[in-house]
């Protein structure tokens with residue numbers, strides 16, 4: 001990270017939910033934030049205005065991160081705006097839940113394309129910039145589903161487990177180049193993605209007895225991405241899950 005210049009972050013899927021909270025938490029630390037979204041232009045613009053009204057810097061960057069050309073354009077736009085890229089948060093994700101016997105190839109591919117291939121594409125393009133700068137931090141948002149499995153989520157849990165393997169490998173590849181790579185595994189967080197899921201049965205399975213808040217994931221993200229004390233952490237997966245997974 002530049003000592004004089006404020007660091008620049010790209011947060012994928014930052015228009016809503018966890019990504020939005022991470023963008024806000026980073027902006028509060030003085031980070032300039034590229035707010036990526038695919039459809040929610042108004043929500044992304046809203047977030048940009050909120051950050052700028054609080055004295056921060058942000059820009060909305062449209063693009064589907066499962067598409068190679070779009071990822072190039074997103075990173076290019078970030079570079080054109082601020083001339084650097086220090087932090088990447090691979091957060092964009094979707095679900096297409098159904099039991100395996102009913103899962104169509106399209107359901108499988110849509111989730112793998114965004115939740116796993118999108119992480120590959122963004123990391124490849126962003127890390128090229130970070131390697132030139134000789135510093136950077138990458139954070140991938142995985143899930144407890146990738147650690148413990150979840151009925152109805154064969155596609156999602158496969159992608160999220162893939163993200164964990166990817167995190168560890170890339171962390172090893174970049175360790176000598178000043179770039180750290182970590183992951184957060186959220187449990188059930190109250191966002192559009194989990195709407196209607198908070199049954200009594202689910203809450204009983206969570207030791208802390210409630211869903212998490214996006215800000216609670218963002219707190220860990222802020223530490224890993226901006227705190228000097230996180231410089232010696234790489235290749236790790238941090239659970240923010242109310243105690244759901246205890247390894």
Ligand code: NAP
Pocket residue numbers: 012013014015016017018019036037038039040041043063064065066090091092093094114141142143144185186187188189190191192193194
């Ligand atoms: P969310 O509220 O549904 O928001 C998803 C975000 O991803 C939106 O900003 C959306 O943009 C963006 N997005 C979707 N498809 C995209 C694409 N092709 N290209 C770029 N952006 C795209 O989801 P969330 O709950 O915050 O989840 C965020 C991440 O955390 C995901 O990776 C998810 O798997 C993970 N996670 C969530 C939970 C949970 O309980 N919520 C638990 C574990 C892990 P638009 O607004 O433009 O559609």
